[in-house]
Amino acid sequence: NVYEYVRAFEQSDVLLPNTWIVVRIDGRGFKKYGFRKPNDDRGIGLMNAAAQGVMRELQDLVIGYGVSDEYSFVFHKDCTLFERRASKLTTTIVSIFTAYYVQLWPACFPETPLSMPLPSFDGRAVMYPSVRNLRDYLSWRQVDCHINNLYNTTFWALIQQGGMDAVKAEEELMGTSAADKNEILFSRFGINYNNKPEVYKKGSVILREVRYIGLSPQLD
Amino acid sequence: NVYEYVRAFEQSDVLLPNTWIVVRIDGRGFKKYGFRKPNDDRGIGLMNAAAQGVMRELQDLVIGYGVSDEYSFVFHKDCTLFERRASKLTTTIVSIFTAYYVQLWPACFPETPLSMPLPSFDGRAVMYPSVRNLRDYLSWRQVDCHINNLYNTTFWALIQQGGMDAVKAEEELMGTSAADKNEILFSRFGINYNNKPEVYKKGSVILREVRYIGLSPQLD
Amino acid sequence: NVYEYVRAFEQSDVLLPNTWIVVRIDGRGFKKYGFRKPNDDRGIGLMNAAAQGVMRELQDLVIGYGVSDEYSFVFHKDCTLFERRASKLTTTIVSIFTAYYVQLWPACFPETPLSMPLPSFDGRAVMYPSVRNLRDYLSWRQVDCHINNLYNTTFWALIQQGGMDAVKAEEELMGTSAADKNEILFSRFGINYNNKPEVYKKGSVILREVRYIGLSPQLD
Amino acid sequence: NVYEYVRAFEQSDVLLPNTWIVVRIDGRGFKKYGFRKPNDDRGIGLMNAAAQGVMRELQDLVIGYGVSDEYSFVFHKDCTLFERRASKLTTTIVSIFTAYYVQLWPACFPETPLSMPLPSFDGRAVMYPSVRNLRDYLSWRQVDCHINNLYNTTFWALIQQGGMDAVKAEEELMGTSAADKNEILFSRFGINYNNKPEVYKKGSVILREVRYIGLSPQLD
Ligand SMILES: Nc1nc2c(ncn2[C@H]2C[C@H](O)[C@@H](COP(=O)(O)OP(=O)(O)OP(=O)(O)O)O2)c(=O)[nH]1
Ligand SMILES: Nc1nc2c(ncn2[C@H]2C[C@H](O)[C@@H](COP(=O)(O)OP(=O)(O)OP(=O)(O)O)O2)c(=O)[nH]1
Ligand SMILES: Nc1nc2c(ncn2[C@H]2C[C@H](O)[C@@H](COP(=O)(O)OP(=O)(O)OP(=O)(O)O)O2)c(=O)[nH]1
Ligand SMILES: Nc1nc2c(ncn2[C@H]2C[C@H](O)[C@@H](COP(=O)(O)OP(=O)(O)OP(=O)(O)O)O2)c(=O)[nH]1
Ligand SMILES: O=P(O)(O)OP(=O)(O)OP(=O)(O)O
Ligand SMILES: O=P(O)(O)OP(=O)(O)OP(=O)(O)O
Ligand SMILES: O=P(O)(O)OP(=O)(O)OP(=O)(O)O
Ligand SMILES: O=P(O)(O)OP(=O)(O)OP(=O)(O)O
Ligand SMILES: [Mg+2]
Ligand SMILES: [Mg+2]
Ligand SMILES: [Mg+2]
Ligand SMILES: [Mg+2]
Ligand SMILES: [Mg+2]
Ligand SMILES: [Mg+2]
Ligand SMILES: [Mg+2]
Ligand SMILES: [Mg+2]
Ligand SMILES: [Mg+2]
Ligand SMILES: [Mg+2]
Ligand SMILES: [Mg+2]
Ligand SMILES: [Mg+2]
Numbered sequence: 001n002v003y004e005y006v007r008a009f010e011q012s013d014v015l016l017p018n019t020w021i022v023v024r025i026d027g028r029g030f031k032k033y034g035f036r037k038p039n040d041d042r043g044i045g046l047m048n049a050a051a052q053g054v055m056r057e058l059q060d061l062v063i064g065y066g067v068s069d070e071y072s073f074v075f076h077k078d079c080t081l082f083e084r085r086a087s088k089l090t091t092t093i094v095s096i097f098t099a100y101y102v103q104l105w106p107a108c109f110p111e112t113p114l115s116m117p118l119p120s121f122d123g124r125a126v127m128y129p130s131v132r133n134l135r136d137y138l139s140w141r142q143v144d145c146h147i148n149n150l151y152n153t154t155f156w157a158l159i160q161q162g163g164m165d166a167v168k169a170e171e172e173l174m175g176t177s178a179a180d181k182n183e184i185l186f187s188r189f190g191i192n193y194n195n196k197p198e199v200y201k202k203g204s205v206i207l208r209e210v211r212y213i214g215l216s217p218q219l220d
Numbered sequence: 221n222v223y224e225y226v227r228a229f230e231q232s233d234v235l236l237p238n239t240w241i242v243v244r245i246d247g248r249g250f251k252k253y254g255f256r257k258p259n260d261d262r263g264i265g266l267m268n269a270a271a272q273g274v275m276r277e278l279q280d281l282v283i284g285y286g287v288s289d290e291y292s293f294v295f296h297k298d299c300t301l302f303e304r305r306a307s308k309l310t311t312t313i314v315s316i317f318t319a320y321y322v323q324l325w326p327a328c329f330p331e332t333p334l335s336m337p338l339p340s341f342d343g344r345a346v347m348y349p350s351v352r353n354l355r356d357y358l359s360w361r362q363v364d365c366h367i368n369n370l371y372n373t374t375f376w377a378l379i380q381q382g383g384m385d386a387v388k389a390e391e392e393l394m395g396t397s398a399a400d401k402n403e404i405l406f407s408r409f410g411i412n413y414n415n416k417p418e419v420y421k422k423g424s425v426i427l428r429e430v431r432y433i434g435l436s437p438q439l440d
Numbered sequence: 441n442v443y444e445y446v447r448a449f450e451q452s453d454v455l456l457p458n459t460w461i462v463v464r465i466d467g468r469g470f471k472k473y474g475f476r477k478p479n480d481d482r483g484i485g486l487m488n489a490a491a492q493g494v495m496r497e498l499q500d501l502v503i504g505y506g507v508s509d510e511y512s513f514v515f516h517k518d519c520t521l522f523e524r525r526a527s528k529l530t531t532t533i534v535s536i537f538t539a540y541y542v543q544l545w546p547a548c549f550p551e552t553p554l555s556m557p558l559p560s561f562d563g564r565a566v567m568y569p570s571v572r573n574l575r576d577y578l579s580w581r582q583v584d585c586h587i588n589n590l591y592n593t594t595f596w597a598l599i600q601q602g603g604m605d606a607v608k609a610e611e612e613l614m615g616t617s618a619a620d621k622n623e624i625l626f627s628r629f630g631i632n633y634n635n636k637p638e639v640y641k642k643g644s645v646i647l648r649e650v651r652y653i654g655l656s657p658q659l660d
Numbered sequence: 661n662v663y664e665y666v667r668a669f670e671q672s673d674v675l676l677p678n679t680w681i682v683v684r685i686d687g688r689g690f691k692k693y694g695f696r697k698p699n700d701d702r703g704i705g706l707m708n709a710a711a712q713g714v715m716r717e718l719q720d721l722v723i724g725y726g727v728s729d730e731y732s733f734v735f736h737k738d739c740t741l742f743e744r745r746a747s748k749l750t751t752t753i754v755s756i757f758t759a760y761y762v763q764l765w766p767a768c769f770p771e772t773p774l775s776m777p778l779p780s781f782d783g784r785a786v787m788y789p790s791v792r793n794l795r796d797y798l799s800w801r802q803v804d805c806h807i808n809n810l811y812n813t814t815f816w817a818l819i820q821q822g823g824m825d826a827v828k829a830e831e832e833l834m835g836t837s838a839a840d841k842n843e844i845l846f847s848r849f850g851i852n853y854n855n856k857p858e859v860y861k862k863g864s865v866i867l868r869e870v871r872y873i874g875l876s877p878q879l880d
Contacts, residue, residue, distance in 0.1 A: 028315070095314045118319035118323055140227075
């Protein structure tokens, strides 16, 4: 095949060995979906079901962490799946996730069949050289989750229970601290933020369990 | 957010300006699906429907070319979608394609509902600096289509009409030229390969039409 | 050698085929050298001699273009030197250039022996997909040469012949057009910029000549 | 400047944060130089002097390791020199090294003035995520040094003292272990390899010393 020379234009995108690989995917234009506010259990359930599908099909993944319309998947630093080719890793995760998301949608949202444009996700791979960096990555996403959720919970309380419109609620929250928001929730609406479901405040975690049965204890 | 420094670990993957960008996706493990042999009009129809979904949602795409379980999408060399970030381009195409593929599956295969693992695709981006390279890329895929289809057509004729098993059919074809295969088809099975549907022999093409209405003619 | 696994951490940096490769090098901290103003023939001569050394040792180079403390070297788009590995191409050119620059310095500046820190250069590789891009690259550097040289010529005339200090001269030139600068040079100092040596106004070019002797004319 | 768009073709080559960066340079075609065999103190001295120049000019370097015609330079994992741009780091080191090598040549080899082609070096950058990887990298180079030096010492003893030619000496050494070579050196030539200078057996190391004066001891 005289045209096969074009294959040489494919460039290597092999990720550095001995680094933790995080693939983060994020829903494209998910603001437009009519999810319940501030949290939609059906949406969270669907994200988690899709992520479980990914973890099941890709045994090299060790952690999944999800919040809002995003999910982060962690490959172990010793992982050699697809020779660590970035495009293979990202596209495969995005594709499996999307397949489950679309397939399981009707079970989570029986009353709203999907219409075009269908839900889809982008994805990227990031390398983290140390466990500390990896932990900080997960902390970054989780702190983001916490900040957004406290904001959203208060914002939607002001609207849904306080009768404000979005502009007014945003003004009300401008410049407020976390303590202020807790106070607004409690004093005006009798909501104790601490009692809100953990999954809203902290996001969802999927861990691959490794069980050592009958081994001698000296593992490194 | 003290953890935000981890964002700095995301590396740039911006593709070179003024190059044609081809994103080729390919079904993962599609051999295991029970498609009709040598060609399955339902499978081809589904691939094409998904590709149309991609072309509709991403207006920057100018060409789509599909054969077997793969599809190539061409971004114009001047395209600036996602600032030409490779991971965004590949994952978005793979995700949209997968969403349509899963969503439209029941319409194409009403008698075989999807089961896990769901169909999914990998993807990659390749740059081509010249129109000649781009054309050669498409020729490469199309010549591949032709070679595989002639082989498969003959192979399955030997099995389905000739009563051979797969091992025997493979032996029979070993070392045969294109002319030999045409001859086998014609003399043994009365099949004229030239009369086979074009879509089997050449694959599927989607072009974005640009219409110039009422413009003065001096375009460059 | 049990440690050899570390070799796997070397990542591919192969440049895209069929693109023009420009390696531009630039003197590090050259402002501190006491070159004659606005142009120093000895400095220009040394840069050109070093560049000739590079062109002689690397036969794959087709063009060299120099101005000020920088030089651009162009590899043909079909070049396969070092398998087009970026680091090999850049470091080799920088190293050869530096070697000649240091070695030939005494011949060009007999009265000022080199002292530490010695002159050195950085370098980078850039790909250009089309001849048009390549030509525009060279035009970019040459227009830069022209603008800087007109500015410097006028700036130093104001100082050397006009008796201004640097601050005053800079003020005088602020906001002036090219025509204004030509006018200043001519009316105040009797200098006709057009008569200045071409090498100051346009930079230096090295071309590799290809001679076809006794060939039949049908070349493509 | 209408041509400035060509700047956008420069692609990012920023190295991953929090990784040790090793720049290894290697003499181009150094076999052709007539260095004394098996080791040339003048050549080693010149390499080390050039490396010291590099370490002096680039304060971000923490380790230098040299053997034969190569030198490895280590940037601390927190280094931000040139924003960690690979091409800047490699070309700058190669250029400074080359400048010193050429400049100091006459002092080391007074009887053999340099002639063209001048000595030059290539270079590359490699990232190592962990201290363990970095140590293994240095061990890799040092074990290489040891193996090559034992071989070369024995090879040249067979020639210089044993009167063999190169082909014969190579045959003699084929398949021999380290112990065999030690034995050949001792029994035939009365050479105790252990008594050879450390610099031949282990290479040269340059460390940047960090002195803590009057600090409380709890550093991490
Ligand atoms: N999947 C899901 N999405 C939710 C849920 N609650 C809210 N969302 C929506 C509201 C958020 O604004 C949106 C995610 O924000 P992004 O910053 O990702 O924006 P969006 O996806 O619109 O744009 P993008 O394409 O990512 O740039 O997802 C939920 O429970 N599940
Ligand atoms: N979608 C589709 N696939 C077909 C059709 N006919 C056959 N196929 C199957 C049979 C081919 O062997 C297979 C594609 O071959 P590949 O080389 O892509 O292998 P496969 O997908 O099994 O493995 P991979 O994960 O891509 O390495 O697709 C059809 O009409 N439509
Ligand atoms: N080689 C050479 N250099 C000249 C000549 N005339 C002036 N120069 C100096 C003055 C310019 O400001 C300087 C080049 O400017 P750059 O922008 O490259 O700055 P510099 O090298 O100081 O800093 P850098 O390390 O490149 O960021 O070279 C000459 O004739 N030959
Ligand atoms: N600088 C230096 N070089 C030495 C010394 N002794 C021997 N050499 C030479 C002999 C070695 O074969 C040569 C280095 O071998 P390489 O594998 O780097 O080969 P070479 O530089 O010829 O080719 P290359 O351009 O690196 O692929 O350096 C010495 O004391 N100092
Ligand atoms: O998606 P993120 O969180 O990385 O952040 P963004 O602001 O959406 O930016 P981009 O998707 O363009 O990287
Ligand atoms: O998928 P292709 O056609 O590029 O070829 P392959 O043999 O499947 O190889 P890979 O998917 O690993 O690039
Ligand atoms: O050296 P240049 O001309 O590319 O431009 P710069 O402003 O010196 O920038 P850098 O050397 O950091 O790319
Ligand atoms: O120079 P090295 O040691 O990395 O090894 P090589 O065999 O010279 O290979 P190359 O210089 O081409 O990487
Ligand atoms: Mg985003
Ligand atoms: Mg989103
Ligand atoms: Mg989001
Ligand atoms: Mg494949
Ligand atoms: Mg496939
Ligand atoms: Mg295929
Ligand atoms: Mg610069
Ligand atoms: Mg400079
Ligand atoms: Mg300059
Ligand atoms: Mg080498
Ligand atoms: Mg060498
Ligand atoms: Mg060497």
